[in-house]
Amino acid sequence: MQIKEVINSLNLNLLTHTGDMQMEVTGGYASDLLSNVMGQAEPGMVWVTMQGHQNVAAVASLIGLAAVIVAGGAPVEEDTLKKADANNINIAATDLPAYVVAGQLYALGITNGK
Amino acid sequence: MTEAKSVKMSYDVAGGDFDRAGEASANIKRMLQKIGIPADIVRRVAIGTYEAEMNVLIHAGGGTVNAEIFTDHTVINISDHGPGIPDIKLAMQEGWSTAPDYIRQMGFGAGMGLPNMMKCSDKFDIQSKIGEGTSITMEFNHISEDL
Numbered sequence: 001m002q003i004k005e006v007i008n009s010l011n012l013n014l015l016t017h018t019g020d021m022q023m024e025v026t027g028g029y030a031s032d033l034l035s036n037v038m039g040q041a042e043p044g045m046v047w048v049t050m051q052g053h054q055n056v057a058a059v060a061s062l063i064g065l066a067a068v069i070v071a072g073g074a075p076v077e078e079d080t081l082k083k084a085d086a087n088n089i090n091i092a093a094t095d096l097p098a099y100v101v102a103g104q105l106y107a108l109g110i111t112n113g114k
Numbered sequence: 115m116t117e118a119k120s121v122k123m124s125y126d127v128a129g130g131d132f133d134r135a136g137e138a139s140a141n142i143k144r145m146l147q148k149i150g151i152p153a154d155i156v157r158r159v160a161i162g163t164y165e166a167e168m169n170v171l172i173h174a175g176g177g178t179v180n181a182e183i184f185t186d187h188t189v190i191n192i193s194d195h196g197p198g199i200p201d202i203k204l205a206m207q208e209g210w211s212t213a214p215d216y217i218r219q220m221g222f223g224a225g226m227g228l229p230n231m232m233k234c235s236d237k238f239d240i241q242s243k244i245g246e247g248t249s250i251t252m253e254f255n256h257i258s259e260d261l
Contacts (some may be wrong), residue, residue, distance in 0.1 A: 035226035036159045043153070052219045055168075058136035060141065062160040064153075077134065087140075095205065 001025050001091060001108065003066040010104050012069060012092035015081055019090030023066045027113020028105045030098055039092060041065060045113060048101050049088050052076035056093070057083035066090065071098040121145065121183040127192075130186055138179040139163035140188070149183065152258030156233040159188055159254050165227040166192040173197070174216050174248065179205030186256050193249040197237075199242040206232070206243050208242075 004021040007014055027042030031037050032051050041047055043064035049056065052074050060068050067090035070076050076093055082093045094101060123145060125138035128142050129179025141158040147153075163179060170177035182189045199205045213223025232238040237253035 002200075003155040032221050033224040033226065035165065035224055035230050038165065039226060039230050043157065053132075053220055055135060055220060055222075057133065058140070058164065062136070062139060062155065062164055 001110065002061075003092070006037065006108065006110065007067070007090075007092050009108055010069075010094065010096075010101065012094050014092045014093045015076060016084045016089065017077040018085045018088045019067065020088060021090070025028070025066045025080055025110055028102065028110045030090065030102050038063065042113060046105065046110065048098050048105070050098060054083045056078040057087060060084070060089045060091075061087040067092055069094065069101055071101045086088050090095060106114055118184055120212075121149070121181075125179045127170045127177050127179060127194075129171060131171060135168060136164050136169055137147040138167050142181045143190065145181075146183065146188065147152050151183075151188070154258055155188075155254055155256055159252075162231045162234045162252050162254070165192050165194070165230050166190070166252075168222060170172050170194045170196070172213060172222065177247075188254045188256070190235075190252045190254070191249065195247040195249060198244040198246055199240075199248055200244060202240055202242055215239075231235075 005021045028046045029041040030048040032049050040095050043061050046067045046073055047065050048069045050072050052070050057080050060074055070093045073095040139160050146156045174194035177194030180191045204210055209225040211223045211225035217223040224244045235252035236255045239251045242248040
């Protein structure tokens, strides 16, 4: 499934403009600990988090994630979006809690990819 | 004796500068991609370097990242003149961290950085002296596990 379909299906608010919307989603990961994400998430995954600061964009870019989903209505800093757009990273936001987002991703058939 | 050809890169990491955090690792990543190093190796180098960069930024008030890319491997050295690590064995334990609260709120400081660096590199060395600083060297072979 392409990231575009995931964003549409979950009715997420896409905040960035330069990311690859055709990227195939390989799985999902949920965590607010950045080192944990770097150690466990794999390229093409969607990452569900409550963190909205700019290091989120850096981590997503280093791993090659399909998108970051900032859940629970958590604020996303302007610098985060700038950094994401500079690195062609998709960031989408939702008011849904992280748990619900993960459940909806699973219902779409996006598992943890392992 | 002829020396092996290599590409050298060097970056200063400023203490507490979260705006520029990850610049060194991102630039090294781009260079490795340009050279054509397999994607999974590039990712491991980038993650290891980023973790080290963040450590220097958070704990040491700044330092230097040096990368040397050879044909068959990459060497990353990160050194600082920070406070040093009193007990390296303890610092290497997953979950051990001395990061302040505001760093933890950003999702860092979970005590995973050093273990992550060791896991993602093929060779890992850490030297630290109290009051003098810390130096970490990571080596990455360019042999892909994806092949």
